[in-house]
Amino acid sequence: MTLADLLSAPPAIVAAGVDVFSDALRAQGAEVYDVDWRPPGFGDPAELAALALDPRRAAANRTAVERIMAAGSQLVDVRPAREVLGLPDRMLLHAGPPIAWADASGPLRGALIGACLFEGWADTAEEAERILAAGEITLDPCHHHRAVGPMAGVTSPSMWMWCLQDPVHGGQAFSNLNEGLGKVLRMGAYNDEVITRLRWMRDVLGPVLAKAVRGPVDAGADPVDVKSILAQMLQMGDEGHNRNRAGSLMALRELSPAIVAVEGVPSSDIAAVLEFAGGNEHFFLNLGMPTAKLAMDSARGIPGSSMVTVMARNGTEFGIQTAGTGDRWFTGPANTPVGLFLGDYGPEDANPDIGDSAIMETYGVGGFTMAAAPAIVRFVGGSVPDALATTERMYQLTLAENPAMQVPILGFRGSPTGIDVLKVARSGWLPQINTGMAGRVAGTGQVGAGLVQPPQQCFEQALRALAEETRAA
Structure with missing residues (x-):
């Protein structure tokens, strides 16, 4: 066959991977040959066998999934971290697994410095660095306190927290308030603009939200159902991690009547709160994260379960936890995201992955439901077929489909939920965030x-630890 013949004849395509690519090509009249291929798995065969043959595993994973599906999420209060977390002076929480100042990445260091300046523990960045390096400030993961924080996740005693509860299992989870976009503490910025905003959030935003949330609940009204908002936003073009436009507007719709009714606050402060929340596309993220945290915490401590309950990053290491191994962390070097850059920034400017926000993917939304929000590819890179293929692939790594979190473009199929360590190892595919x-x-x-x-x-x-636990059972 000549080159001319090749270019003039109809294409014959060999496809390997998820069916969505082949189906799309066939719909356009192309001739497609499917190859049943997948990346090679990993793990020691003896460990894989031990976990696969564990007689407890099926029932344990079923219990874990049932708890996740049943978990609810209600917004019941807004309070300072020192009150709800018992956070003492000179302690800061951060995203991801445990880490010391000496190993902290640039954005985490920046956020820790900014928190010290905000709390008044230091007057200059240099002084903040000194006390942090000297160990005068205790650092601990948010996850150790039933809390989650996006990006650096730094939470200090004076910061106000969303307080959510699970009415089914009785759990509680917390997250700080979202600062919006631009120069923000969670991204490692700590200039005067950042500190000024944090002080306004402490002095105005937090107290107003507290009265708006607590007042109706104390008067007997039903708490805001955050899980319901998360379910609805997936049907409105959000995926719950990097795109929260619909969710943020729905949350503001629920809260704004009570915000307007807050007494004893200048009208200018009420207006500023509404303007801030209405202009912050990620306002809901810090409500969605503790919603996911509530669900995943309900599945902790189930012997024999190979389901992942936490994925979190501190900018240096990535860590996971599983239902069958409790609070034990399994860590590795965090990878650097690949995507689109702002302004003149490029790959050399990006820090390795950071944040507790991967709790959204652990729950089965975010990167797992990119098919629900094809517009997200304009922000994170890729294409619409990529988004569809990603969600299809995540079904291969998970234990169930969550009927409460539906993906419209997939025929309202439930989101892929319950990452299984064994399935990840067997397939060689890794979760997408x-x-x-x-x-x-x-x-x-x-x-x-x-x-x-x-x-x-x-x-x-995690595979090794689960196999060892299986042998010891």
């Missing part, structure tokens, strides 16, 4: 957004 990118240098702020996966070794360690 879409995320923001913080600047590598402290103080930079956000440089872009993109896609990232956990390091394989997190799952290798």
Whole structure:
């Protein structure tokens, strides 16, 4: 066959991977040959066998999934971290697994410095660095306190927290308030603009939201059903991690009547709160994250379960936890997201992955439901077929489909839920996360957004630990 023959004849296509590519090509009249191929798996055969043959596993995973599906999420209060978390002076919480100052990345260091300035523990960035390096400030993961925080996730005693409860299992979960976009603490920025905003959030936003949330609940009204908002936003073009436009507007719709009715507050403050919330596309993210945290925490401590309950990153390491191994962390070096950059920033400016917000993917939304929000690819990169294929692939790694979190374009199929360590190891595929990118240098702020996966070794360690637990049972 000549080159001319090749270019003039109808194309014959060989496709490997999920069916969505082949189906799309066939719909256009192309001749497609499917090859049943998938990436090679990983893990020691003896460990894979031990976990696969564990007689407890099926029932344990079924219990874990049932608890996740049943979990609810109600917004019941807004209070300072020192009150609801018992956070003492000179302690800061951060995203991801445990880490020391010496190992902290640029954006985490920037956020820790900014928190020290905000709390008044230091007057200059240099003084903040000194006390942090000297160990005068205790650092601990948000996850150790039933809390989650996006990006650096730094939470200090004076910051106000969303307080959510699970009416089914009785759990509680917390998250700080979202700062909006631009130069923000969670991205590692700590200039005067950042500190001024944090003080306004402490002095105005937090107290107003507290009265708006607490007043109706104290008067006997039903708490805001945050899980319901999350379910609705998936049907309105959001995926619950990097795109929260519909969710933020629905949350504001629920809260605004009570905000307007708050007494004893200047009308200018009420207007500022409404303007801030209405202009913050990620306002809902800090409500969605503790909703996911509530569900995943309900599945903790189930012997024999191979389901992942936490995925979190501190900018240096990526860590996961499983239902069958409790609070034990399995960690590896965090990968750097690949995606789109703001302004003149490029790959060399991006820090490795950071944030507790991967709790959304752990729950089965975010990067797992990109098919519900095809417009997200304009922010994180890729294409609409990529978004569809990603969601299809995540079904291969999970234990169930969540009927409460439906994906319209897939015939309202439930979202892929319950990451299974064994399925990840057998397939060789890793969970997909879409995320923001913080600047590598402290103080930079956000440089872009993109896609990232956990390091394989997190799952290798979890597989080994689960196999050891199986043998010891």
